[in-house]
Amino acid sequence: MQPTTPPPGPPKRNLSETVWTKLDRKATAIAEFTMRQYRKKRSTWTVGAVGALLVVIVLLFYIDAMSEGIESVDDDGDGLIDEDPSVWTLWEGGPTGPTQADRTLKSVGDVDDDGDCWAQENFRRDQNGDGIDCNVIYEYDRNGNLVNIRADRFVDEDPNDGEFLEEAMHRSFLLGFGKFGFLFILGIFVPLFLATGLIREEMDSGTLHYLVGKPIARAEILMYRLLGFIGLAWPYFIALFVLSALVTGIFGPGDSIYRFSDLGIWFGILIATFLTVLAYAAVFITFGIVAGRYGVLVALLFAVWEFFMMFLAMIGTTRDMGIASMSISFWGSEIINSTAWIIWGDYAMMSGQSLAVDIALWTVWYSPFPTTTPLLNLVISIVVLLLITGLFVLIGQSSFKKRELN
Amino acid sequence: MMPDFDQVGEGQTQQEWQKPPEAPAIMVDHISKWYGQVIGLNDVSLAISGGVTGVLGMNGAGKSTLLKIIVGRLRPSQGQIRLFGTDPFKNPAPYHRLGYVSESEKLYDWMTGLDFVTTLARLHGMTRDEARGRAEHVLNFVGLSDVGNKEIGKYSKGMRQRVKIAHALVNDPDLIVLDEPLQGCDPLARTTIMNVIRELGAMGKTILVTSHILSEIERITEQIVILHNGRLLALGNLHSIRELLDHIPHRILLRTPDPRNLGRTVLPHPSVYGVRFPNPEELIIETNSLSDVHQDLPKLIVESGVEVTAIENPDDNLQSLLGYLIGGRS
Numbered sequence: 001m002q003p004t005t006p007p008p009g010p011p012k013r014n015l016s017e018t019v020w021t022k023l024d025r026k027a028t029a030i031a032e033f034t035m036r037q038y039r040k041k042r043s044t045w046t047v048g049a050v051g052a053l054l055v056v057i058v059l060l061f062y063i064d065a066m067s068e069g070i071e072s073v074d075d076d077g078d079g080l081i082d083e084d085p086s087v088w089t090l091w092e093g094g095p096t097g098p099t100q101a102d103r104t105l106k107s108v109g110d111v112d113d114d115g116d117c118w119a120q121e122n123f124r125r126d127q128n129g130d131g132i133d134c135n136v137i138y139e140y141d142r143n144g145n146l147v148n149i150r151a152d153r154f155v156d157e158d159p160n161d162g163e164f165l166e167e168a169m170h171r172s173f174l175l176g177f178g179k180f181g182f183l184f185i186l187g188i189f190v191p192l193f194l195a196t197g198l199i200r201e202e203m204d205s206g207t208l209h210y211l212v213g214k215p216i217a218r219a220e221i222l223m224y225r226l227l228g229f230i231g232l233a234w235p236y237f238i239a240l241f242v243l244s245a246l247v248t249g250i251f252g253p254g255d256s257i258y259r260f261s262d263l264g265i266w267f268g269i270l271i272a273t274f275l276t277v278l279a280y281a282a283v284f285i286t287f288g289i290v291a292g293r294y295g296v297l298v299a300l301l302f303a304v305w306e307f308f309m310m311f312l313a314m315i316g317t318t319r320d321m322g323i324a325s326m327s328i329s330f331w332g333s334e335i336i337n338s339t340a341w342i343i344w345g346d347y348a349m350m351s352g353q354s355l356a357v358d359i360a361l362w363t364v365w366y367s368p369f370p371t372t373t374p375l376l377n378l379v380i381s382i383v384v385l386l387l388i389t390g391l392f393v394l395i396g397q398s399s400f401k402k403r404e405l406n
Numbered sequence: 407m408m409p410d411f412d413q414v415g416e417g418q419t420q421q422e423w424q425k426p427p428e429a430p431a432i433m434v435d436h437i438s439k440w441y442g443q444v445i446g447l448n449d450v451s452l453a454i455s456g457g458v459t460g461v462l463g464m465n466g467a468g469k470s471t472l473l474k475i476i477v478g479r480l481r482p483s484q485g486q487i488r489l490f491g492t493d494p495f496k497n498p499a500p501y502h503r504l505g506y507v508s509e510s511e512k513l514y515d516w517m518t519g520l521d522f523v524t525t526l527a528r529l530h531g532m533t534r535d536e537a538r539g540r541a542e543h544v545l546n547f548v549g550l551s552d553v554g555n556k557e558i559g560k561y562s563k564g565m566r567q568r569v570k571i572a573h574a575l576v577n578d579p580d581l582i583v584l585d586e587p588l589q590g591c592d593p594l595a596r597t598t599i600m601n602v603i604r605e606l607g608a609m610g611k612t613i614l615v616t617s618h619i620l621s622e623i624e625r626i627t628e629q630i631v632i633l634h635n636g637r638l639l640a641l642g643n644l645h646s647i648r649e650l651l652d653h654i655p656h657r658i659l660l661r662t663p664d665p666r667n668l669g670r671t672v673l674p675h676p677s678v679y680g681v682r683f684p685n686p687e688e689l690i691i692e693t694n695s696l697s698d699v700h701q702d703l704p705k706l707i708v709e710s711g712v713e714v715t716a717i718e719n720p721d722d723n724l725q726s727l728l729g730y731l732i733g734g735r736s
Contacts, residue, residue, distance in 0.1 A: 029528035040516040206512040209479055210573070214529035215501040405479040 026216050027224045034228025038194065047193045048236060051186050055240050058181055059247045062173055066166070066251045166253040174248060174262060175340060178269035182237070183332045184310055187276045188303050190233055195281035196299050198225040199400060200288030208405055219397035222285065226393070229281050234274060241270050261343070268339025268378075275385040276332035282389045283328070286396030289403065321369045328388060334369065334381040341374035429491030430455040431581040431612040432476055437485035439471055439636075446471040448636040449485070454614060458607035460623035460644075461616040462724055463633035469616040470509055472633065473585045476614070477506045489581065502530070505574030509585035509616075511566065515559030519550055519569045522558060527576040537576075544572040548602055564595025571602060582606060584615040588622050600625055620724040632731065639731055647727070649697075654730055658691040658699060661716040665689035671710035675702060 038044045117125060117134035125133035199222060202208035211221055245266045249259045283302065288295040309327030312320050324330045371377055434452040438445070447468045463469045474480040475487055478494030478501075487493060489500035514522055520541055527537035545554045548568040553561065558569060567587055574582055584603065588596050603626050607613050617623050623630060624644060632640040632647075640647060662668055669681040669689050677699050680692040693699045696719070707714050 025531055025533060026529050029525060033525050037514070037516075206508075206510040207514060209477075209506070209508055209510070210514075210526055211529065212479070213477060213501055213504070213506050214526065215498050215531070216529055217498055404481055406474075 026214075026220065027227065030211065030216075030221060030224035031228040031231055034198070034225050035231050038228070038232050043193060044232070047190060051190060051236075052240065054185065055181065055244060058177060059244060062177075062248060063251045065169065065173075066253070170248070170252045171340075171344060174265055174269075175336060177244070178265070178272070178336050179310070179333045182240070182269055182273045183276050183336070184307070184329055186237070186240070187273050187332065188280055188306060188329070190236070191229070191277055191280040191284050192296075192299050192303060194233070195226070195229050196284040196288045196295050198222075198229060198285045198288065199396075200292075200295055203289075203403075203405065204293075212405060218400045218403075222289075222397050222400055223393065226278075226281055226285060229285075230278060233277050233281070237270070237273055237277065241266060241273075264343040265336075265339055268336055268343070271382070272332045272335035272339075275335070275382060275389075276328055279328045279332075279385050279389045279392070282392040282396065286392045286399070289396050290399045325370070328385065331381045331384045331388075334377060335385075338374040338378040338381065342378070429488060431490060432614065433486075433488035433491070434472070434476065435486040435488070437472075437475060437482040437487060439468075439475060439480065439483050445636050447475070447482075450633075450636075450638045451485075452631065452638070452641070454612060456610070456612050457629055458603065458613040458615065458627035460627045460630040461614060461633060462618070462620065462623055462630055462727075463616070464618055464724065464728065467618075467633040468636040469618075469633055470585055471636075473506075473509075473583055473614070473616060477504065477583055502577065503580040505577065505579035505582040507567075507570045507574045507582075507584040507587055509589070511563075511590075513558045513566060513569065516557060518555050518557055519545060519561070519565075519572070520554035522569060523573045523576055526573050530577045540576050540578075541572075544575045545569075547575065548572045549598055562592075562595070564591040564598070567591055567595065567599060568602075571599065575606075579611070581612045582614070584613070586616055586618075588617060588619070596622070618724060620727060632728070634728055634732065639728070647731075654694065656693050656696045657720055658693065658696070658703075659716075659718040659720055660689045660691070660714055661687060661718075662689060662712050662714045663687065664712045668707065668710050668712045668714070671706050671712075672703075675699065675706065 122133075128135075128137055130137055199208070202211065212218060245263065249262055250257070252259045252262065284295075284299050287298045287302070291298040306327050306329045309324045310329040310333060313324035313327075313330045313333060321330075369377070370380065430453045432452065432454040434450055437447055437450050439447040450468075450472060461469050461472065471480065475482050476489070476494070478487075478489075478498075481495045487495070490503060492500045494500050494504075517525070520538075523541035523545060524534075524537045527540050528534065530537075532540065542551065542554065545551050548571050550565060550568050550572060553565060558566065561569065567589075571584070571587060574584070587599055587603070591599065600622070603613060603615060607627065613627075615623070615626060628644045630640070630642070630644045630647070631638065660668065665683050665686070665688060669683065669691075672678055672689075672691055673681055675698075677693050677695040678691055679694065682690040682692070684690060691699060703717070
């Protein structure tokens with residue numbers, strides 16, 4: 001119990017150790033400390049468990065829907081399944097909107113798999129008049145949207161409503177789950193509950209001076225606390241992604257055991273969620289500092305705004321995108337959209353197949369914005385999200401620097 | 407005039423080169439701090455370098471505010487603060503040489519003592535191993551090595567205070583600022599903490615320690631600063647202040663089975679002007695020279711042959727010291 005010899009000074013360092021290695025040590029120390037602190041908090045476990053439960057329930061619904069399968073419909077009642085995809089009648093009124101000059105025509109060669117078009121007399125094989133027998137012409141407008149399909153007679157049995165619808169549902173599920181489930185619900189609530197208090201709670205509990213009273217700039221403390229949050233949140237999301245990707249890949253439509261083609265989409269959703277969560281965390285940690293004890297309230301209002309902007313982005317026209325782009329959720333979902341356009345390039349083909357398929361895809365899949373090039377959009381969205389993150393980190397840092405700690 | 411090619415100069419070269427004087431550890435320059443309409447500190451100036459300094463003051467006198475400004479938690483409303491020549495609110499560099507024990511009793515209860523000190527040591531830029539080594543060392547220094555692996559939440563109050571001191575020592579600071587380190591501790595813990603502070607002072611560190619109990623500070627240091635209502639009331643050696651205090655009316659309380667007999671022996675002493683017997687077990691001596699009476703008291707007690715179980719100075723506290731100092735001003 002009695003004091004012993006006085007403590008000696010810190011040990012001598014190697015010449016190779018620089019300011020950076022020291023910064024590195026401080027960063028890992030704070031990040032590690034933050035993560036251990038999370039582990040001790042009940043709220044962390046609650047948020048994590050609720051999120052995981054949500055994902056599991058949604059996946060169970062998905063499995064249920066996929067295992068039931070979808071019956072094809074014999075629309076005209078001639079006993080042959082699917083002779084008359086409803087979409088063709090939908091476009092019977094002829095092209096609306098853009099004039100013919102704006103159109104791109106894409107002829108698709110022999111698509112009459114069962115050969116009943118070929119069984120017709122010669123002059124009946126080319127009713128769309130493009131000089132090719134038994135084929136389909138897809139008409140696209142300038143923006144690459146499919147506006148019309150002109151097919152030769154009897155080249156219509158091949159689209160299988162059931163298969164297409166199942167595929168469309170699977171895709172809509174992936175996109176919708178990615179956007180709403182991950183990007184929005186989890187993406188906003190996990191940072192809301194776990195990042196808002198990163199600095200705020202320490203201020204309120206009177207323990208912040210232990211961290212602030214050390215030779216580190218306060219701006220760094222904020223960064224490293226954020227790093228600690230990311231160290232917890234990102235692996236958590238990866239775990240949920242692996243689970244979701246496994247379940248949807250195995251139970252999804254397709255002949256193989258696993259739908260490897262979806263992995264690209266999952267990767268896109270993962271990137272989108274990572275960046276969105278990071279941006280939200282930066283926003284909320286800043287709200288916690290700037291808005292004081294009202295931080296959570298301000299954060300909730302912000303979440304409502306985000307929700308409406310995401311909604312607007314979904315139902316709005318291109319004109320509304322300008323407003324919608326004033327939100328983080330918009331740019332996050334834009335990453336997912338762009339990935340979908342890149343990975344699932346056959347969307348345009350699918351969307352012409354039936355009204356049901358269209359409806360399934362329509363709500364979660366819209367044209368890329370601000371440019372029409374998916375890859376460019378992807379890059380722009382990532383940059384915008386990073387800029388938003390940086391901006392809010394800067395605001396938080398400058399506010400934190402000036403803050404007195406009573 | 408010829409240039410001085412030989413670079414001899416005029417007597418300057420003969421002078422030996424001297425290290426430029428270092429900025430004082432603490433430099434408080436006309437600092438005021440107000441919270442809205444309430445004044446926390448009023449034009450306080452101080453310079454402290456080396457030694458143990460006690461900051462005395464009643465609750466709300468501005469001790470904590472002063473310390474919080476010194477360690478850069480608060481920004482002064484007016485005036486300047488320099489730690490080793492640097493403003494701690496703007497620049498965390500002086501924290502390399504500072505150890506701060508706050509008055510807050512909040513700690514990370516879920517961490518073990520060793521973890522707590524190690525984690526904070528790493529914020530000084532130490533590696534994991536260095537930090538752990540230092541943490542073990544300082545915990546040993548404050549006498550907590552045997553409970554280092556216990557959670558802080560299970561610590562007693564004295565242990566909590568000591569783990570706070572340990573964390574402040576981990577960077578081997580030149581300046582240690584302790585805010586009410588003895589508050590709420592039992593006598594044993596108090597003694598241990600006081601020993602630690604005295605020992606640190608003997609190691610040549612600059613130490614600033616606050617308290618509202620005069621006798622505590624007296625056991626640690628002689629150099630004191632007295633704050634009252636946000637103002638700097640007195641600054642200097644406790645003994646000289648005490649001597650002033652000596653000549654004001656004072657009471658000495660003695661507990662004895664035979665107060666009347668003892669009273670008879672004491673009364674003739676030139677400095678004693680009265681004795682009272684508040685109850686059959688106690689004697690109160692009224693004097694105007696405390697030190698004279700204390701000097702002769704043992705002899706007188708032996709003379710009277712009466713057994714004395716306790717001697718107390720009920721007036722020897724901060725309250726009466728402040729009363730005297732304030733009274734002396736007006």
